Amino acid sequence: MTNPFDFGRTMLQAWEKTTAETLEKLTHDEAFLKQMSQALGSSLDVKKQMETHAEKYLQSINMPTRSDLDRILTYLQRIEARLLDLEDRLDAAAAPAPTPEAATSPAPAPTAATHPQPAKAAPRPMPAKGTPSPKKATARSRARK
Amino acid sequence: MADTPTAATPNPQEQLEGELAKARKFLDYLQQASARGDHADDDQLASLGMALTPRHTWYEEGSCRLLEFPVPAGVTPRPIPLLMIYSFINRWYILDLMPGHSFIEALGRRGYQVYMLDWGCPGPEHATLGLDYYLETVARRAMERICRRHRVDRLFLFGYCLGGTLAAMMAARRPERYEGLVLLTTPLDFTEAGLLSLWTNKEFFKPEKIAEAYGVVPDKLLHASFPWMNPKATLAKGRTLYDNIMNDAFLTNFRSLDRWGTDNVPFPGRVFKEIIKNCYQDNQLAKGEFSLGGRRLDLGAITCPTLNLFAKNDNIAPPSACGRTAGLLSGCRTTDREYDATHHSISVGRPICEVVQRETADWLDAIPPRRKP
Numbered sequence: 328m329t330n331p332f333d334f335g336r337t338m339l340q341a342w343e344k345t346t347a348e349t350l351e352k353l354t355h356d357e358a359f360l361k362q363m364s365q366a367l368g369s370s371l372d373v374k375k376q377m378e379t380h381a382e383k384y385l386q387s388i389n390m391p392t393r394s395d396l397d398r399i400l401t402y403l404q405r406i407e408a409r410l411l412d413l414e415d416r417l418d419a420a421a422a423p424a425p426t427p428e429a430a431t432s433p434a435p436a437p438t439a440a441t442h443p444q445p446a447k448a449a450p451r452p453m454p455a456k457g458t459p460s461p462k463k464a465t466a467r468s469r470a471r472k
Numbered sequence: 473m474a475d476t477p478t479a480a481t482p483n484p485q486e487q488l489e490g491e492l493a494k495a496r497k498f499l500d501y502l503q504q505a506s507a508r509g510d511h512a513d514d515d516q517l518a519s520l521g522m523a524l525t526p527r528h529t530w531y532e533e534g535s536c537r538l539l540e541f542p543v544p545a546g547v548t549p550r551p552i553p554l555l556m557i558y559s560f561i562n563r564w565y566i567l568d569l570m571p572g573h574s575f576i577e578a579l580g581r582r583g584y585q586v587y588m589l590d591w592g593c594p595g596p597e598h599a600t601l602g603l604d605y606y607l608e609t610v611a612r613r614a615m616e617r618i619c620r621r622h623r624v625d626r627l628f629l630f631g632y633c634l635g636g637t638l639a640a641m642m643a644a645r646r647p648e649r650y651e652g653l654v655l656l657t658t659p660l661d662f663t664e665a666g667l668l669s670l671w672t673n674k675e676f677f678k679p680e681k682i683a684e685a686y687g688v689v690p691d692k693l694l695h696a697s698f699p700w701m702n703p704k705a706t707l708a709k710g711r712t713l714y715d716n717i718m719n720d721a722f723l724t725n726f727r728s729l730d731r732w733g734t735d736n737v738p739f740p741g742r743v744f745k746e747i748i749k750n751c752y753q754d755n756q757l758a759k760g761e762f763s764l765g766g767r768r769l770d771l772g773a774i775t776c777p778t779l780n781l782f783a784k785n786d787n788i789a790p791p792s793a794c795g796r797t798a799g800l801l802s803g804c805r806t807t808d809r810e811y812d813a814t815h816h817s818i819s820v821g822r823p824i825c826e827v828v829q830r831e832t833a834d835w836l837d838a839i840p841p842r843r844k845p
Contacts, residue, residue, distance in 0.1 A: 332491055336711075343707045350703035354667065357676075364676040371685035393596065397687075400597030404534055408609055411533055415613065422620050 497717045505730065510691070511593070512563075512735050522728050523565040525577045527588075531617075534601075535592030536610050538617070539564070541576050543585050552651050552841070553585040553618050553627050557611065557642070559634035560739050560747075561694060562732060564590045566819060567632060570728050573820040575656075578829035584836065585622070589614050594740045599687035602742040607642055608765040615642070615649060626651040626776075628836060632819070633657050633789060637751065641762070643776065644769040647803075652839045653778040654832060657786055657815055659793035660771060660800050661758040662751050666790040667701050672752040679748035683741030691736035701787050729816065758800055772802040779835045780806055781828060783813040807835065 353359050378393075385392045482490065508516060517523040530538045543549040556576070558564040567588070568576040576586050589611055594601075618627055629650050631639025636658025643650050659665050671677065682689055699706040716722040756762040762769045778801055782794035791810060798806040809831065813824045 330487070332487065339711055343704070343711070347704040347707050350700060350707075354700050354703065355670065357670070357673070360671060360673070361676040364678070368678060368681055371681055375685050397596050397599070400595070401600070404597060404601075407533065411531075411613060415616065418617075418620060422623075 494714060494717050498714050501713065501717065501723070501727075505727075505734075508731065510734070510736070512731055517565065517731075520728060520731060521724070522570055522731065523568045524571055525568045525574055525580060527568075530587070532592075533610050533613065535594045535598060536606075537590050537592060538614050539588040539590055541568075541580055541586040541588070543583055544580055547581060547583050549585055550583040551622070552624055553587060553622050554579060554836070555615060555618060555627055555629055556586060556588045557629065557631045557635040557639040558588065558590065559632060559638075560591055560743060561634060561698075561736070563735050563737060564588050566732050566816070569732065569820045570724070573725075573728075573822065573825060575819055575825075575829055575832075578826075579833055579836075582833040582837070584628070584833070587614065587618055591737075593737045594688050595738075596687045599683070599741040601740055603638070603641070603746050604765055606740075606743060607638060607645070611638070611642055612646075615646075619649070625649070628652045628654070630654040631656065631658055633815070634747065636660075637747075637757070640771060640774065641757070641764055641769055643774045644771050645764050645767065647773050647775045650774075650776045651841070652776050652836060653774065653804075654781070654836070655778065655794075655797065656781045656828075657783060657789040657794065657818060658780070658797070659789045661793055661796040662755045663758070664790070664792035664796075665752065666787055666792065668788065669752060671697070672748050674749075674753040677748070677753075679745045679753075683745040687741050689739040689741060689744045691738050694739060695734070695736040729820065758796075771800045774801050774804050776804055777839055778804050778806045779832065780808045781811070781818065781832065782809075783811050783815060783818040785813065786815040786818070788815045 382392045382394060512520075512522075514523075525541055526544075527539050527541045530540045532538075556564075556567060558567070568574040571577060576588070579586055591606065615627065619625060626649055629639045629643055629652070631637065631654070633656070636655040637660060639653060640655065640658065640660055643653050662669060672679070682693075686693075713726060716726070750756040750762055754761070757769065757771065760768060760770050760772075778797075780794065780797045782789065782791055784791060786794070795808065795810070798808055809828075811818055811824055811828060813821060813828075817824055818828055819825055
């Protein structure tokens with residue numbers, strides 16, 4: 328008598344084979360892919376319409392919308408990029424220019440300790456009012472030079 | 473006369489117990505996998521023995537961060553560091569999957585200081601940011617900061633999958649900043665990019681509509697489509713796991729690849745549109761019509777030596793696409809290496825990944841340092 332586990336496995340393999348063949352044909356069939364894309368497109372239209380209505384409703388009751396939040400986040404993104412640009416300029420002004428010799432000699436092994444720049448590290452304590460932060464002071468003194 | 477059980481054929485009672493033990497372990501695995509959730513954090517990866525090469529985050533910008541993998545103690549660091557550019561699909565740690573299955577670990581052991589640009593998990597605020605931002609602002613800054621830190625004017629660039637396409641764009645935009653370029657399973661000419669070309673056919677697939685409706689293309693949408701590139705393997709996945717569930721070595725490898733495969737991230741909408749429309753549908757990069765930072769990119773402008781690694785059985789970046797790279801990079805010496813592997817096994821499947829890693833490090837070692845013109 329056939330072992331029930333072997334029988335089950337054989338059945339499963341047969342199912343896998345036939346289903347895989349069908350799916351293989353479908354995923355290569357342009358007509359099917361076209362229909363899938365159309366269905367996806369229709370669902371995207373519905374999604375867009377619902378979001379437009381939700382946005383209009385929130386605006387009508389003076390509530391911030393997702394677009395408002397996105398706009399603020401985009402501004403923050405730009406500010407962050409500008410801060411990093413400034414940091415780069417200060418670094419570039421302080422760093423010695425690369426020399427052809429530097430490329431052939433081993434560079435000093437950089438470690439986190441020698442380059443402490445974790446942008447989102449532990450929050451710094453807030454300085455007292457009127458006390459310039461050390462970073463600001465450095466930037467100003469460099470600007471004076 | 474009754475059959476006498478032998479050592480080779482267990483009796484029905486033993487077989488039943490064996491199957492029950494397998495079923496129990498299989499269900500345990502499924503429960504654990506489901507409890508792990510959609511995204512892996514650093515603690516979870518460490519608990520699974522994944523992404524263990526020592527690293528720290530140098531700095532962050534938006535959702536992106538630059539990871540630094542120091543050269544192991546006792547290994548002499550090489551003067552020129554290497555920047556890895558990862559794809560926008562899934563997460564970077566496929567290149568540091570597990571000890572012994574890690575490109576980053578292998579290159580570190582050979583003295584290469586590796587940096588990885590992790591695009592992170594984009595949110596709605598990143599929907600309108602395109603490749604101009606990701607490559608011209610984030611990646612350019614990473615490249616310049618690394619050069620400044622190491623006091624060199626060039627570095628090695630390494631790109632994996634779509635990240636390789638991005639790396640080639642960077643190298644074409646600023647060829648003077650790169651000492652060597654490694655492309656791992658990277659398509660640059662998309663005319664014969666396999667099933668993905670068919671799925672993104674411009675006659676019916678509208679990436680701009682998806683980008684506009686979602687902002688950032690949801691990870692679930694991408695995750696739902698990729699497994700059907702190979703339905704046979706997808707359907708057999710559960711049975712393969714069940715059949716090998718008592719094999720601990722198999723289970724460890726399966727678990728790590730499964731974790732990575734289900735750890736999907738959203739795709740920034742504008743980048744999605746640019747990649748699908750400009751690359752897959754219009755093949756602009758190969759035609760020299762792709763613009764980055766307001767300038768047209770010419771792949772022929774890349775001057776550094778290039779290593780093009782691809783897999784024979786790759787259905788995501790098939791050899792029909794990857795094999796055309798040398799013809800496009802007319803300004804540099806390109807070395808093609810084709811391996812009997814798949815898209816994933818070329819980077820993490822033993823023993824082939826060890827060969828690929830060793831040959832990549834050998835190739836990097838052999839590049840003579842270039843002088844400033």
